[in-house]
Amino acid sequence: MIHVNVRGIIERNGPNGTEIVIQKRVKANEKNTPYELPGGRLEEFESFFEGLKREVHEETGLHITKIFGEETKIETHDKNSNVEAVRPFAIYQTTNGPVDSLGAYFRCQANGVLNDKGDDTEDIKWISVDDLRQLIEDQLIEFSWVDKSGILYYLKWHYTQKVH
Template sequence: MADAPKHSVSVAGIVVRDDGRILVIQRRDNSHWEPPGGVLELGETFEQGVRREVAEETGIAVEVERLTGAYKNLPRGIVALVFRCRPTGGEPTSTDESRHVEWLTPDEVHEHMDPAYAVRVLDALSDTPSSRAHDGVQLVAS
């Protein structure tokens, strides 16, 4: 099946503090604001991947609470599984991947992030999981 489509699986953590602020990063490679996350490694569970990615990009340790959405970047074939998390320790720290690490309000998330990423954060604040597709920036109608 050489012609079979190939997909990459990524995970992201929407880390919400008790005061409602959400952990986000400004990426070094493209300066975009996004929730922390990245490619799931072979042999890694979804939850292990979320904990690893959040810690690597922010310095914050988390407990993964629940799946909040599945998102597909149509042009790039990336499927992202997004999980709501709560912080359990650490201090926000810039890394090789993140220029800035900040705790933002939901309104600030909407202001700073492209719609394809802001919706992941805002979906995680609801009780119902979502599935959406996007073109890398804008959502695509289902």
């Protein structure tokens, strides 16, 4: 079975430039608690955007107000099916590991107040992209095996695009 996931790279302009939300993953069946991006598994026939909004709210308390790429969404409605096509920020596929999964990362913005704890999450916080990059370079922060590639992809994009 393959799991389909959505992840939010929630951005805001902070006092030290662009900030994103990270959180610690806390699951009873897992030994360590790495950081991750908000998001999770889609429910059966749930749209990318609805799943992203639901997961982000459950885990962080935030309400998504903008999803970059949302304007690209096209839906087809046929007699026995509906299909959506969208342009995410990035997609991932696990090619080895404990779970076979496929997912989409979406850059987004949100409002609200961060929860102290969320659905299987804690230490939910805003962090400046510059500070995050330094922590990763110094190997002082650990990300979940899935989100490590998403964070590195985002940082590469952020520093080559200079979109602040």
